Amino acid sequence: MVRSYPVGALSSARWGVGRAGEGSRNVALDKVRKAFEIQIDYVAFVRFTGLERLVKQAGGVRVNVPYDIHDPSIVDGRANLQPGAKFLSGSTLELGDDAPYCYTVGHPINWNTTPNCTRALEYVRSRHGPGNNDWKRDRRQQSFIYAAMQQVNSAQLEGLREATFANATDFYTTLPLGSADVLYIYNRVHNATIPNQAVLQPPTYASNVKGTSKQQLKIDVVRALFKSWFGPLS
Numbered sequence: 001m002v003r004s005y006p007v008g009a010l011s012s013a014r015w016g017v018g019r020a021g022e023g024s025r026n027v028a029l030d031k032v033r034k035a036f037e038i039q040i041d042y043v044a045f046v047r048f049t050g051l052e053r054l055v056k057q058a059g060g061v062r063v064n065v066p067y068d069i070h071d072p073s074i075v076d077g078r079a080n081l082q083p084g085a086k087f088l089s090g091s092t093l094e095l096g097d098d099a100p101y102c103y104t105v106g107h108p109i110n111w112n113t114t115p116n117c118t119r120a121l122e123y124v125r126s127r128h129g130p131g132n133n134d135w136k137r138d139r140r141q142q143s144f145i146y147a148a149m150q151q152v153n154s155a156q157l158e159g160l161r162e163a164t165f166a167n168a169t170d171f172y173t174t175l176p177l178g179s180a181d182v183l184y185i186y187n188r189v190h191n192a193t194i195p196n197q198a199v200l201q202p203p204t205y206a207s208n209v210k211g212t213s214k215q216q217l218k219i220d221v222v223r224a225l226f227k228s229w230f231g232p233l234s
Contacts, residue, residue, distance in 0.1 A: 053167075056097060071132060076117075142199075
């Protein structure tokens with residue numbers, strides 16, 4: 001959403017918005033508008049391969065990994081190596097598909113000899129291992145996007161714009177992508193602050209459905225959050 005308000009971050013992927021059962025992309029977006037009572041000005045959709053191409057084009061994205069992650073399950077599909085990956089806390093340059101392979105060593109896994117994974121796609125997808133879950137993954141994804149916004153410089157814009165046209169199946173957006181439009185958007189968001197950030201997780205924004213592993217949104221609470229951030233629909 002692009003509004004004349006401070007930039008905010010939100011994760012709603014957990015709720016299956018826009019999945020195959022929802023019909024077309026426009027039908028799914030309309031359901032989001034009606035359910036959350038929000039105005040969605042523009043939409044951007046990027047596949048995994050598109051993310052890797054953009055990260056590589058940008059020369060990587062430096063993030064502050066908030067805690068050590070020992071994920072025994074995630075798979076680096078570029079090579080037939082032992083599943084799993086380790087992400088060490090601290091400042092890390094996350095790379096595109098030019099990153100070294102991510103894998104684990106030993107049976108059981110020897111995390112001391114397992115190399116540190118610096119592949120952006122694996123970092124933002126990881127959700128298994130001690131202290132790791134869907135909600136923490138959502139927040140890491142938000143932080144990654146904002147780190148990229150702050151680090152991309154104006155000299156990189158044309159290369160990134162062209163990269164979005166390299167494979168039409170990797171990208172979908174309703175944002176204007178002319179050179180002047182991209183520069184305008186860049187100037188609007190590059191120095192934006194992030195005063196608002198939320199993951200729609202229990203117990204504040206959702207409740208657990210008894211007898212299942214599912215959660216149900218507290219829709220009134222979510223609507224109130226959105227109104228406090230973005231103001232009324234126009």
